[in-house]
Amino acid sequence: MTLPPGLPSSGQNQVCKLEKSLYGLKQASRQWFAKLSHFLIKHNYNKAIGDHSLFTKYSSSNSITVILMYVDDIILTGNNTHEISNLKTLLDNTFKIKDLGTLKFFLGFEIARNKTGISMNQRKYALEILSDIGLLGCKPSNTPMTYGTHLFQDSSAPFHDPPSYRRLVGRLIYLTNTRPDLCFAVQQLAQFMANPTITHHNVALKVLRYIKGTPVIGLHFSNTSIVQLKAYSDSDWAACPDTRRSITGFCIYLGTSLISWKSKKQKTISRSSCEAEYRAMAITTCELTWLTYLLEDLQYNFSLPAIMFCDNQSAIYIANNPVFHEEPST
Known part of the structure; x- marks a missing residue:
């Protein structure tokens, strides 16, 4: 760091004491998150277990207020308009925020609402x-x-x-x-x-x-979907010519709304298509578990269990019967 223009220097071997974090430093985002988190927790907001940038607040009248943060960009939603207005006032008095109104554009995402849901x-x-x-x-x-x-x-x-x-x-x-x-x-x-x-x-x-x-292809979240997670898992086998590793692919729906997906090369080489499919199912299960924790933080009540679909009968049999767990390597 160098002294700003106009600041007199009385000699060498001096340091500057920072009264607040400077924008652009690697530590700036962490210090900002720590300060904002402390502010929200002080006002009875709870940090979500599944996502530390998500904060929620509930009341006895079944009202909920949710805050999602990305550095200094914040999404605020809920069904308690009084609590939302009160929180915006507190944030403005503490941090001087700018209210952009109804969510329409956020970090490159364009959001639109209609009678059927959110696109x-x-x-x-x-x-x-x-x-x-x-x-x-x-x-x-x-x-x-x-x-x-x-x-x-x-x-x-x-x-x-x-x-x-x-x-x-x-x-x-x-x-x-x-x-x-x-x-x-x-x-x-x-x-x-x-x-x-x-x-x-x-x-x-x-x-x-x-x-x-296809510039306008995107996602649609229906407002009439049932609260049930459904996952579809698949994998190829040794398709990479360089490493001979397989590629896992999965997509997870909440009702009829697609909420999570991935296509990623597996970390190890599978010695059979059954083993590759079983590894894909394991990765999908981890994602389902995380989504379950996240939805529980939002107080979603699951009346139906999560379902996973796979097209490999051998992998399904191994998943259903732990006795066969050694089978993929034989």
């Missing part, structure tokens, strides 16, 4: 990616990747600008927050951030051409 997409963010790359006028593609494509560290020429490839894939990763249809393709591209080739860059351009034709 969310990243249309503006997707169009910004296309504009920055110069593909706003490109011909759309029907699919993000050619069917059956599995990328590997091929022998094609290295891409001439690796930093731009990394920036593009990083932005695509953020786009998958509302685009589960891009998860597998982006997962494939993200494996080659260190040494991308021309082939990898061409596949990334095909993903962008698919986004050009």
Whole structure:
């Protein structure tokens, strides 16, 4: 750090005592979170076990107030308008906040409401990616990747600008927050951030051409869904030509609303398709457990158990009968 212009210095070996955290330092976000958390807990808000950035407050009249934080951006909701107004006043008196009204845009997410529920997409963010790359006028593609494509560290020429490839894939990763249809393709591209080739860059351009034709695809959360978690788990087997590892894929619904999904390479090599499917089921179970804790923090009353679907009979038998747990390795 250097002294700001105009501040006199009487000599060397002096330090500055910070009265508050400076914006931009690595410690700034942690200090801000600690201060805001202390403020909310002081006013009887409870930190959620499943997500430490989520705070809830309940009253005896079945009212609930929920706060979700991302650094200094806050979403506030609930069914107690008096408590919401009181909290906004307290936050403004303590931190000087700006009330942006009804939630319509948040961190690149566009939110819209209607009689059937809430819709969310990243249309503006997707169009910004296309504009920055110069593909706003490109011909759309029907699919993000050619069917059956599995990328590997091929022998094609290295891409001439690796930093731009990394920036593009990083932005695509953020786009998958509302685009589960891009998860597998982006997962494939993200494996080659260190040494991308021309082939990898061409596949990334095909993903962008698919986004050009589907910029408004997003999520819809129905207001009539039943409170039941349903998970669908799947896996390929040794499909990666470089590592021979399998890829896990799952999606989880709350009623009819998709709330969680993932496409990720497994950490170890599976010696059979049954073992790969069983590992995928284990990863999906961990996600179901976390979502259960999160919904319990929001006081969701589960009347029906969570259900998992898998298309591998051997993995299902092993999951149902612990005696067969050694079977995948034989």
